[in-house]
Amino acid sequence: MEVAIVTGGSRGIGAATAVELAHRDKKVLISFRERRRHAEEVLQRIRDLGGEGDLFIGDISKPEVARGLVERATTLGELTVVVNCAGVYHPRSLPSLSPSLIEDMVATNLLGPLLVMHEALQVMRRGVIVNISSVVGLSPSPGMSVYSVTKNALALATKLVAEEAGDVRIVCVAPGPTDTEMLRRYHPYMPADPPEKVAERIMWVIDNGVSGKCYTVP
Template structure:
């Protein structure tokens, strides 16, 4: 059985992506804190005849990343990794603490490094999709750490695409505003795409994307 890992899959884009991938793959639903919501995702997949497990882990911790990947290999052959887990904040740069900058990079950039590093030795071939952001391409004010981290994700994607391809195809998706808990917590109600729209684009790039592509949603 072919397996897909989705990090941060208990809600939002990760949840929608896990449900979509489950139509074709066994899915590892990674979560950090939201166990009950992760189990709801697993139940939804199983109720539709799919196969899934929930695996707790903080992707910014390399040992956790290795454990997430090891759990996936017990289900079958790892073919897909969707690096979705991320953190976001908005505040004036002058009020941003070094620890806040570091935490955003730990999850958004080092988390992807950890998951990719732990995964590639288990992939005979496969596809890696990193979730970037439109503001990694077109940065906005009051979000310097997040914008910088997502720009790093795009650069990481393009570099690894050259290094790991064609055996492992590395691509990224850059969503605009998406209706998630994280967005509502920071910005309140605002026009935003449903997570399912992003999940559909992730599936499209898995099927037809080219190495190093960063597809804007």
């Protein structure tokens, strides 16, 4: 059976993506680092649909955790899809951020996806890796410089790694404002797309044979 990894799969875009992949007969490995109850709820939704899945808890910005995630996936079947949804958002200017928040954004938004890609490419012979960037990574906004830098770097990494990945496609999706807990914490009244719309775009890039490009959500 084909296996899909979804990092940040317990909430928001990751949760919606995990459910969509289950609809497509993928066995979904939901990766998360906290809030186990949310991850269990997503897994139950998948099982209610007649799908299969499993949970993996850990901080994927740690090399041994990223390696363990991919190793777990290979015990479930053939790994053919990875969606790097895990991300954190602290919309503040650089001078107003604490060093720990800077480190958190760089580790979660950039280092984690790079490590997961590295490990996945050791075992994948076909399929696709989708990295979730952001429109503010493509068109940076003042007041969120570090977040913008991490998402811009992930989009650039997508383009470059696609040239190194052989038969595995590497694609980027850059959503705009999305109705997630992370957004609502800072922008409670901002108009936003539902996570399911972003998940539909992710399915589109998985299906359409593209590689090395970054797509916004229409």
